[in-house]
Amino acid sequence: MARKRFDDSSCSVARALNEVGDWWSLLVVLHAMYGTRRFVDFQQELGIARNILCDRLARLVDNEVLKKVDVGEHGSRFEYRLTEKGRDLFPIVIALRQWGDKWNPAPDQPALDLRDRATGRPIRQVAVQNADGDSLTVRDVFVRDDEVSDTPKDKKQVG
Amino acid sequence: MARKRFDDSSCSVARALNEVGDWWSLLVVLHAMYGTRRFVDFQQELGIARNILCDRLARLVDNEVLKKVDVGEHGSRFEYRLTEKGRDLFPIVIALRQWGDKWNPAPDQPALDLRDRATGRPIRQVAVQNADGDSLTVRDVFVRDDEVSDTPKDKKQVG
DNA sequence: CTAATAGGGTTGCATTTTAAAACCAGATTA
């Protein structure tokens, strides 16, 4: 049967995954972040089937992660560019990269060394932080429980 | 045809997505983070098909994101618990939640209010930061290019 | 002690998705 979707889920993680949680979408966004804009370039860099790429690009455009821009001179020629919403996926992509580098390092080559353009110094590990900037683990957080819920058992869930 | 996998990709984002980049895996991890440990509980909370849940749990165990613990008294009874590798997905899950809350807020209910257990104050927005703790956008970073590569065109890629 | 039920799956089947390759029409370049 069809893949289950979470458009209307009350969980914002599920709703986020609904837009960028498939095998290709985040890789498309990643390549867009380092400059790829054209259909053929995505296709060649990712090695993705053309029909799947079509579908993913269209969905990302529908969800306003990318915008499709006609840059043709005498006709139509398209570019796919990140929107602010798409650029806002940066921490997620970098966190995934750091997790991958830490737990599944490539045997042959070193991890990509990302640096601050302004200072030339390496970026930090992406982390959940408290107001003071201290890193927090999953055990250090709780859910503030303002409102009355009809489903009391959901109240303490992190998700 | 078979879904394409990225086990041996040189891109650590692709390798990460290979382990947790499908529709269900990160939701399983999320629920594990707020305490779910039993097969039936995952199944009911997520509304996932049992065979798919089986498959996902097994893969997460294979990838050492979860460990399967026999907690039976007189026989076998299992729990699935996060490993350190799994707990290390916390920033990714939280970043996804924040992105979902920001760009696809639930119409009816407010976003989950996560707080530091120690201080009671809200957590920060997950961000990519430089050494000083300043937030960086995708345009603020570059790839430090130490080593000589056989494929020069890859050298400046963020991904 | 026995019956009933909960836990943790596996199997079979119909439906979707995916990958790969072929094909196509409108720009662009030689």
Place this chain on the structure above:
DNA sequence: TAATCTGGTTTTAAAATGCAACCCTATTAG
């Protein structure tokens, strides 16, 4: 004007998904 590039759509076969039914082993109620 022909060849090629761009950005797709179509076709086909393999794989993944969802659902329901089934199964065996604990645990619990009586």
